[in-house]
Amino acid sequence: MPPEKKDLRNAGRGARARTPQFVKNFRGVKNWKEASTWLEWRQIEDIECITPDQAGVARGKMMPSKKFTSNTSLALPSAVFMTTITGSYPEDGNGFSYPEDDGDLKLVPDLSTLSVVPWESDPTAQVICDLVHQDGRSVEFTPRNLLRRVVAAYARRGLKPVVAPEIEFYLVRKNPDPDYPLTPPVGRSGRPIGGGQGYSIAGVNEFDELIDDIYHFSEAQGLEIDTLIHEEGAGQLEINLRHGDPVELADQVFLFKRTIREAALKHDTYATFMAKPIQGQPGSAMHIHQSIIDKKTGRNIFSTEDGSESEAFLHFIGGMQKHMPNALVMMAPYVNSYRRLTQAASAPVNTKWGYDNRTTAFRIPRSDPAARRVENRIPSSDANPYLALAGSLACGLIGLINEEKPDAPVGTTANEDRIDLPRGLLEAVERFEGDTTLRDTLGGGFVSTYAAIKKAEFETFMEVISPWEREFLLLNV
The missing domain is CATH 3.10.20.70 (Glutamine synthetase, N-terminal domain)
Incomplete structure (x- = not known):
């Protein structure tokens, strides 16, 4: 040789x-x-x-x-x-x-x-x-380049974003016919998986061999899983990733989705990242934890030297509150995404913020000052991670630049009040195109291309006649 x-x-x-x-x-x-x-x-x-x-x-x-x-x-x-x-x-x-x-x-x-x-x-x-x-x-309209553009906008101000995504997904029985609803898989017990299994170790153990493959596949690719839990939905799991650079973390989510799908197929199961795959079950989110570092000092700008909240922290939240409804189409990109965003559910439909309040769009987890961060709970797991991160960070950056003031924090249930977000895809696209500040941050080439794609997707969706229409309109109208 x-x-x-x-x-x-x-x-x-x-x-x-x-x-x-x-x-x-x-x-x-x-x-x-x-x-x-x-x-x-x-x-x-x-x-x-x-x-x-x-x-x-x-x-x-x-x-x-x-x-x-x-x-x-x-x-x-x-x-x-x-x-x-x-x-x-x-x-x-x-x-x-x-x-x-x-x-x-x-x-x-x-x-x-x-x-x-x-x-x-x-x-x-x-x-x-x-x-x-x-x-x-x-090429400004491609997803990875768009995220690089937003990160570079922070860098020009001496800042470095740090993010940590959490990705929820469902395991479902194989179903090659789209006319039939998805159903929960059968675990090692031989019984269909039920809901209400939040943080259940037994629920995770139902899929031991599949999860082992996820870990093995991830390790072989150098991907780091922080934690894995069973969520509330039937066969719904969540993977949390360690915090780091936005582009690197978007790459990891991109590869994790491939990895999880392949591991599931190996076990004759589908893994889906649809926002609302099963009627009556919780939706799947991609929560994004965000903090901003001063590149010179290495200090989290959300905290002052004495550990209290900084003005920058409040401005970042203010930018999220003001512009997130206009960037929603980057977090909720499909008609199915809006089935997850409903009142009195775990997914927020507001733009409120609060301390350790999971009913608000922007939750401030309990942490020490160095780890102070803003968790964006709006994105769904069907979102392109590069676009969701770019959109979320862009809203926060606009708030920093324009010194936007947030509303007062909310300490009560916030998801039963009025809906602050667009209720459907077309409304979200209209809001997206109309925010000139967001357009300047993301680039006109991306905004016009992405909006055109979403409008075309909505039109193809409208060509499909749903079971609801056949059930309630067929013989009644």
């Missing part, structure tokens, strides 16, 4: 001792030379070059690892990032224009995201890519 083909893992003891540490890392390398060594050491045959589209779906190309490391130019059609969840395309108008040439966008691999794909039978790796125009300019 030629030296360049030698498997370092099977080499002599001396060769193993000389193996650089980066090769053993589960996730990420610094440059192309390290990438080549990393792939060779693992005998990787194929590479998935992926990037999130507007829905958070992995798009990209697969290629042999040798081609990947040979300075190959990668590209995807720009139309990929203008498509709806149904695969159709929006109409031109209101600032959106479909490119007539459907030109290519270049995929630029972010080698810090290189990891294995543990569920593949053949040795396979994956890498998340950024998108640029042919001249190297960043």
Whole structure:
């Protein structure tokens, strides 16, 4: 076997001792030379070059690892990032224009995201890519670039956002026919899973083998799970991630969704991140914990030196209160999302804030001053993590810049009062397009593209006749 083909893992003891540490890392390398060594050491045959589209779906190309490391130019059609969840395309108008040439966008691999794909039978790796125009300019309407834009806006002010997402999802029985409702799965006890299992260890144990695969798949990719719990819904679980950089955490959520779906399929079960998959059961959220760090001092700007709340803390909340209803379509992107946002439910329909109050949109968890943070409880788990984080952080940043004042905190039940948020997708899109301050922060190219996609999705939804219409209108009107 030629030296360049030698498997370092099977080499002599001396060769193993000389193996650089980066090769053993589960996730990420610094440059192309390290990438080549990393792939060779693992005998990787194929590479998935992926990037999130507007829905958070992995798009990209697969290629042999040798081609990947040979300075190959990668590209995807720009139309990929203008498509709806149904695969159709929006109409031109209101600032959106479909490119007539459907030109290519270049995929630029972010080698810090290189990891294995543990569920593949053949040795396979994956890498998340950024998108640029042919001249190297960043593509402003793609999700990962949008989040980078918002983080950069903080950086220009000497600030660094820190986030920690919590993702809820359901395990459901396999159901290939969309005309039939989803039902809870059968656990190891042999009985269908029931609701009311919040924080139940027995509820988690019903899916021991599946959860073990989630942990094993995650570890192999260098993804860190902080905690895993059973939520209130039947077969509803929640994974909490450790706090960190917004782009890195969005990458983790993006990969976690793939991981959880694959682990579920291995056990003949679906994992779904729909906001409201089962009638009568709680919806699924993606709560986002947020704090802001001063890059020079490393101090959390939400706390003063004596540990009390800062003006910046209140301004951040003020910005969330004022602009979150206009950014809602980034947190609740589909018609199904609004089935979760109902009064007297665990999902907030208000813009209130309070201390350890789960009925408010913006909860302030109990913490020491260094960990003071704002939890945004509005986003649903169907949201693209890059867009949800970008939208949430953008609202807070606007509040910091404009020194927005929040309402007084609420200490009572807040989710039985008036509804402060848009009640449906079209209203949310209209509010989104009308907020000029939010448009300036996110970029006009993204706002017009995303709004056009959401309008087109609503129109395809309106073509479907629901069981409710057949039940109550068929013979009564």
